[in-house]
Amino acid sequence: MLRIKNLQAKVAGKEILRGIDLSVNVGEVHAIMGPNGSGKSTLAQVLAGRDLYEVTGGEVTYDGQNLLALSPEDRARAGIFMAFQYPVEIPGVSNMYFLRSALNAIRRNRGLEELDAIDFLALAREKMKGLEVEEGLMVRPVNEGFSGGEKKRNEIFQMSILEPRLAILDETDSGLDIDALKIVANGVNALRSPERAIIVVTHYQRLLNYIVPDFVHVLSGGRIVKSGGKELALELEHRGYGWLEDAVAAGQSA
Amino acid sequence: MTAVKEQQDAYFSTFQARERFLSDPSWLGEIRRAAMERFAELGFPTTRQEEWRFTNVAPIARVPFELAQAPKDGAPLAKLRELPMADLGCDRLVFVNGRFSPELTRLGDSSQGVKVCNLSEALAAGTPSIEEHLARHARFDDHAFIALNTAFVQDGAYVEIPRGLVLEKPIYLLHVTAANGRPGVTHPRNLVIAGPESQATIIEGYVALDDGAYFTNAVSEVVVGDNAVTHYCRLQNESEQAFHFGALNVRLGRDANATTYSLGLGAALARQEVAVTLDGEGSECQLNGLYVVSGRQHIDNYTTLDHAQPHTASREFYKGVLDEKSSGVFHGRIIVRPGAQKTDAKQSNKNLLLSDDATINTKPQLEIYADDVKCTHGATIGQIDPEAVFYLRSRAIGKDEARRMLTYAFANDIIGRIKYEPLASRLGDAVFARLGIGPGKQEPQ
Numbered sequence: 001m002l003r004i005k006n007l008q009a010k011v012a013g014k015e016i017l018r019g020i021d022l023s024v025n026v027g028e029v030h031a032i033m034g035p036n037g038s039g040k041s042t043l044a045q046v047l048a049g050r051d052l053y054e055v056t057g058g059e060v061t062y063d064g065q066n067l068l069a070l071s072p073e074d075r076a077r078a079g080i081f082m083a084f085q086y087p088v089e090i091p092g093v094s095n096m097y098f099l100r101s102a103l104n105a106i107r108r109n110r111g112l113e114e115l116d117a118i119d120f121l122a123l124a125r126e127k128m129k130g131l132e133v134e135e136g137l138m139v140r141p142v143n144e145g146f147s148g149g150e151k152k153r154n155e156i157f158q159m160s161i162l163e164p165r166l167a168i169l170d171e172t173d174s175g176l177d178i179d180a181l182k183i184v185a186n187g188v189n190a191l192r193s194p195e196r197a198i199i200v201v202t203h204y205q206r207l208l209n210y211i212v213p214d215f216v217h218v219l220s221g222g223r224i225v226k227s228g229g230k231e232l233a234l235e236l237e238h239r240g241y242g243w244l245e246d247a248v249a250a251g252q253s254a
Numbered sequence: 255m256t257a258v259k260e261q262q263d264a265y266f267s268t269f270q271a272r273e274r275f276l277s278d279p280s281w282l283g284e285i286r287r288a289a290m291e292r293f294a295e296l297g298f299p300t301t302r303q304e305e306w307r308f309t310n311v312a313p314i315a316r317v318p319f320e321l322a323q324a325p326k327d328g329a330p331l332a333k334l335r336e337l338p339m340a341d342l343g344c345d346r347l348v349f350v351n352g353r354f355s356p357e358l359t360r361l362g363d364s365s366q367g368v369k370v371c372n373l374s375e376a377l378a379a380g381t382p383s384i385e386e387h388l389a390r391h392a393r394f395d396d397h398a399f400i401a402l403n404t405a406f407v408q409d410g411a412y413v414e415i416p417r418g419l420v421l422e423k424p425i426y427l428l429h430v431t432a433a434n435g436r437p438g439v440t441h442p443r444n445l446v447i448a449g450p451e452s453q454a455t456i457i458e459g460y461v462a463l464d465d466g467a468y469f470t471n472a473v474s475e476v477v478v479g480d481n482a483v484t485h486y487c488r489l490q491n492e493s494e495q496a497f498h499f500g501a502l503n504v505r506l507g508r509d510a511n512a513t514t515y516s517l518g519l520g521a522a523l524a525r526q527e528v529a530v531t532l533d534g535e536g537s538e539c540q541l542n543g544l545y546v547v548s549g550r551q552h553i554d555n556y557t558t559l560d561h562a563q564p565h566t567a568s569r570e571f572y573k574g575v576l577d578e579k580s581s582g583v584f585h586g587r588i589i590v591r592p593g594a595q596k597t598d599a600k601q602s603n604k605n606l607l608l609s610d611d612a613t614i615n616t617k618p619q620l621e622i623y624a625d626d627v628k629c630t631h632g633a634t635i636g637q638i639d640p641e642a643v644f645y646l647r648s649r650a651i652g653k654d655e656a657r658r659m660l661t662y663a664f665a666n667d668i669i670g671r672i673k674y675e676p677l678a679s680r681l682g683d684a685v686f687a688r689l690g691i692g693p694g695k696q697e698p699q
């Protein structure tokens with residue numbers, strides 16, 4: 001479904017991604033871990049199409065087509081969803097209006113009929129239940145004045161409404177208490193299916209107890225320096241990243 | 255400069271020629287002459303004057319505007335029906351090219367109990383409150399455009415709301431111009447007297463029937479009686495070639511409460527002044543403003559809040575959206591008179607520039623002569639937040655649609671304050687039209 005080959009990207013003239021290789025097949029859940037500043041968000045943003053990040057080399061295909069040639073909206077319409085590490089506040093635009101516009105843009109693309117306000121609200125209510133999102137949130141401006149936890153839950157709420165084929169969650173678990181974490185994990189697990197794939201970026205092994213990954217990758221210095229199964233996350237939990245970085249440095253000098 | 259001088263002289267000769275045919279009461283004749291003399295002394299303002307620094311009115315001063323002629327029969331009626339702004343579902347008093355149009359006027363239930371007519375009719379009937387108020391609130395001694403309007407007062411609306419009356423629906427004072435290829439000038443003059451403890455909404459609108467050049471030089475005086483609540487919406491949507499000067503002068507009595515909306519969308523060159531005198535203890539006002547311009551339009555908002563009595567409060571919220579090569583000015587003057595203790599004034603002006611070529615000059619001017627007061631002001635100039643655009647696009651919303659949503663959200667902060675829904679929704683449509691982004695427009699890409 002997603003093939004990333006030797007992807008390199010720069011931001012503000014600085015090289016951040018230095019050759020990423022990653023393949024994600026339908027039905028799989030991949031976790032990406034790694035120290036602060038290693039480029040995890042950069043990768044997520046590049047996949048979502050943020051033009052602040054300049055792709056300087058490599059390629060990315062999604063369902064066989066060149067993903068990097070698509071606009072962010074076309075990627076979203078093709079089923080890609082990225083939950084932001086820092087969701088953006090949008091004053092003056094209600095969550096309801098925003099989400100309905102988003103859903104209808106996707107539905108139009110799929111040749112489906114648009115949902116009117118009433119049908120949309122019914123759908124939203126149903127999705128809210130499991131996520132313990134309050135209905136009042138729908139009339140509030142997007143993310144404005146939301147607590148950190150509310151913002152993260154709102155990302156998952158959006159995801160559950162938009163039903164993406166490839167979801168990329170950038171630290172959606174950071175800063176959540178255990179109850180909120182379970183809610184988020186339930187939302188993600190509800191989406192898990194043989195037709196979909198999920199990439200979770202996280203610092204904490206804890207999340208992976210609830211969203212059990214098929215693969216774990218360690219991103220460091222703009223490269224994937226180690227990949228493994230879910231046990232790798234536990235090992236990282238105990239040993240940190242230092243040993244990996246040392247190993248990479250040793251490998252490079254050798 | 256000489257062309258300007260010639261035009262000033264032309265106004266003077268027109269005045270003299272016209273004066274002989276007027277059947278004014280003597281008090282009005284005196285005011286007219288005084289105003290004409292004052293205009294001759296002042297001349298049109300120049301950018302050397304601080305209040306006009308960013309607005310060059312030479313294009314107005316240079317054109318030989320004659321008094322606008324009445325348009326040919328029939329044409330306005332049909333065209334007016336097509337203008338969404340013309341019908342707001344409430345009683346309306348209509349003026350075409352400065353003349354009262356009984357055919358287009360519709361006064362029914364919603365203005366029951368209110369004295370609503372055209373000013374010249376009220377004058378002919380010898381209405382005493384006109385002499386008491388006309389030219390008392392909009393002072394012409396230091397203002398050329400107001401002086402010119404006063405010298406040429408022809409017609410406009412006269413509204414008198416009796417004590418204690420609560421009006422459910424607004425009264426719409428609609429000024430229509432059909433330029434018909436002739437650069438004419440109109441000097442609309444409106445007088446609204448809201449009796450003590452009354453409650454009403456007045457909408458004053460300026461629209462065009464064609465895209466010709468003309469000059470509207472309008473002055474309105476609004477007197478809000480003790481403990482009265484008045485909403486006054488002033489909407490300027492003139493043709494793109496028009497010049498518009500508009501002054502709204504409001505005087506507040508004791509415990510009176512006024513909310514004004516100054517909405518500017520049209521005209522090549524517009525200056526919209528709102529001046530409120532908080533002349534009664536405990537009076538309050540809220541000034542809202544929204545200007546949305548594009549192309550090469552220029553719009554100047556000049557506001558004056560005169561806190562003349564203690565315990566008065568003012569809130570001012572002006573927002574501007576400027577696209578393409580348009581330019582704008584916000585000048586917010588707050589005066590706190592000696593003895594006007596416990597004045598509480600807050601001013602805010604926010605601007606959204608949609609293009610690199612658009613410009614805005616924003617300036618507060620505080621003149622505080624009392625010591626126990628609270629006065630704050632703030633201004634911002636920004637562009638559409640690229641983070642927000644990306645967030646929306648990452649949720650499948652097209653780029654243009656994302657910009658449209660964010661722009662509308664910015665403007666809607668003011669539109670949403672308008673309580674009368676038909677006006678709010680039509681204003682919303684007009685904002686979209688001005689920015690060339692239809693509300694339902696879908697992005698193919």
Ligand SMILES: Nc1ncnc2c1ncn2[C@@H]1O[C@H](COP(=O)(O)OP(=O)(O)OP(=O)(O)O)[C@@H](O)[C@H]1O
Nearest residue numbers: 011012016035036037038039040041042043052085
């Ligand atoms: N807009 C930007 N301008 C300049 N530098 C940036 C920008 N965005 C990211 N960077 C830099 O790129 C590097 C990688 O950042 P990125 O956000 O991808 O890291 P991360 O792995 O997501 O870190 P974290 O775990 O803290 O979220 C960092 O050094 C960061 O400072």
Ligand SMILES: [Mg+2]
Nearest residue numbers: 040041042085
């Ligand atoms: Mg990050």
